[in-house]
Amino acid sequence: MKAYRASLLYFAAPESLPGQVTFEQDGLLVVGPDATGRQVVQAIGSYQQLASQVGSQYPGLQVEHLPGRIIAPGFVDMHIHYPQIDVIGSPAEGLLPWLENYTFPHEKRFSSPEYSAEAATFFIAELLRHGVTTALAFATSHPESVNALLGEAQRQSLRMITGKVLMDQNAPDGVRDETRQSLIDTEALIEKWHGVDRLGYAITPRFVPSCSEAQLRGAGELAAQYPDVWIQSHVAENRDEVAWVRQLYPQARSYLSVYEDFGLLRPRAVYAHCIHLDEDDRALMRSTGTAAAVSPTSNLFLGSGFFDHAGADRAGFLYGLASDVGGGTSFSPFHTMLAAYYVGREGQTKPGVSLKPQHLWWQHTAGAARALGLQGVVGNLLSGCEADFVVLNPQATPLLARKTSQAGSLDELLFSLIVLGDDRLIEKTVISQAGTA
Known part of the structure; x- marks a missing residue:
């Protein structure tokens, strides 16, 4: 005591x-x-x-x-990429060129257990230095990256949720995985880590363009088989990305609805960005219990757009704040809250909203915990x-x-x-x- x-x-x-x-x-x-x-x-x-x-x-x-x-x-970060500690601050014309020129080449390194372990140690030290005590993080497509991050989090007693990235198409050699093996690896990692000490597993399709229909279907089947694990991905971050998904799934009502079709929208499902949504999408977020990870420094840095706080509150779906390092420009929750204030003032609807300090703080603590299904826990x-x-x-x-x-x-x-x-x-x-x- x-x-x-x-x-x-x-x-x-x-x-x-x-x-x-x-x-x-x-x-x-x-x-x-x-x-x-x-x-x-x-x-x-x-x-x-x-x-x-x-x-x-x-x-x-x-x-x-x-x-x-x-x-x-302690602050709760709803979306962060631990393999991108060396990508932060890299110049780019937008999301897709940034992924191709910086992110994917760096993530290839995480096939090495030694490199993954060193990066995980640095990453968790950086979280703690900035007061972040719970995080939902992306690893890479390599199981070694998951083992390194959750192993270090276990040593530090940190509450950490992560998952092996699924990406079996539209990705370069070194980060592209194989459909069947990726699902076998995911289930093995769930069995190994989920619910151990303060650790959780998240089924992690990178985004729709990086995953075949077979891989998304398999991810949805695993989500149904393991209903208490998390799901994390990206949606409607960038207009070029949205257009790409429309080409891949011309019959789908929206980008978000593709995930619904594969059984990937539910409580404990967290989608980063959620910028280019319409009212039907927002209603779908609410009805399925799916949450948004709002990443304002990343959205400003990559020129992706502005999260519509007024629209989210009108629809009543869950959301919380996230750094999105390395597209995001800082581990600091204070920088993230300030960027959210800027975004709220600009907004997607006019006039913009002036987010109150207490609400900003809630979004990065109790509100984020609620969105993760961890209210009353962290x-x-x-x-x-x-x-x-x-x-x-x-x-x-x-x-x-x-x-x-x-x-x-x-x-x-x-x-x-x-x-x-x-x-x-x-x-x-x-x-x-x-x-x-």
């Missing part, structure tokens, strides 16, 4: 939109093992109200006092949640210290952190069962 005294940021009603924050200026967070031995939140609230109660319930409990600091839930600090959290230092830089000291409201404080924050704001990342990083 351990307790922390600091300012606390969490969500008392995590299911509600737009995710109103609860903020305790002087709060107490108590963590300890549950019946299974997991480190979880045992109590949270006002220090004045909880201190005597907790002290009598847990005699000798040590309280770590962190004056001037804010404890908040992304929040309510009783029973896994004890993943970050310690924020609002005085981390001179400009942050100057600005946050003048904040007259919670929104002003959070917006200052979003606009001016980066990895320096993360003083400590605490992982359930693993100590600190």
Whole structure:
């Protein structure tokens, strides 16, 4: 058992939109093992109200006092490519040339277990440095890449979901897989890793153009056979990509509906981008329980378009924020939240929406956890949640210290952190069962 005294940021009603924050200026967070031995939140609230109660319930409990600091839930990244740590910041004319010229050549390296292991170690260290404690990540088409990432995540006790990429067509040698073997490998990796410790598996067709009908059909059959695994892919990111899918499936109502036809839309299915959707697509997302991973830095960098937050909220489908490294330009949740604010202001509908700071924060924590089907598990600090959290230092830089000291409201404080924050704001990342990083 351990307790922390600091300012606390969490969500008392995590299911509600737009995710109103609860903020305790002087709060107490108590963590300890549950019946299974997991480190979880045992109590949270006002220090004045909880201190005597907790002290009598847990005699000798040590309280770590962190004056001037804010404890908040660890961030949840709904879409990120671990093999693209060396692709980030590569210039390109758009999505498809970027894949051909940078991404696929780099991903060939992950056939090597040694290279995969080194990249996985770096990748997870970078996540933790930026306060990300749960991630849904792409690996490559090589099983070695999955084994390396989940093995390192297991060593770090990180909650990680990933999967071997399926891509048996329209891809170069070295990353293109073989249809039957790709499905055999996927099932073997599910059996090996899914549900082990804090790990999960995601069936991962890269996107429709990279997968044959036989491969997509096999992916859907595996999704039906293993209903508690995740599904992840891309949809409607780029207009050229959308046109390509229309050529491949001229009878399909839309790009998104191709996935539906193969049984790949359901709860725990997460599709990155979801930019060029129509109202029928949004209704389909809602009716199937499928979630969108919103990737604003990537969409801005590659010129793909703007996610329509107003349309998503009108339809009522699930979504959360994602870095999309390496198309995305930063691991930092603060950079991602700020980019989402820019995108909301521009939007696909006029006038644009001004996303509130509390909503932005919710999208990268409790909202993202909800979209992944992990509400009440991660992304929040309510009783029973896994004890993943970050310690924020609002005085981390001179400009942050100057600005946050003048904040007259919670929104002003959070917006200052979003606009001016980066990895320096993360003083400590605490992982359930693993100590600190």
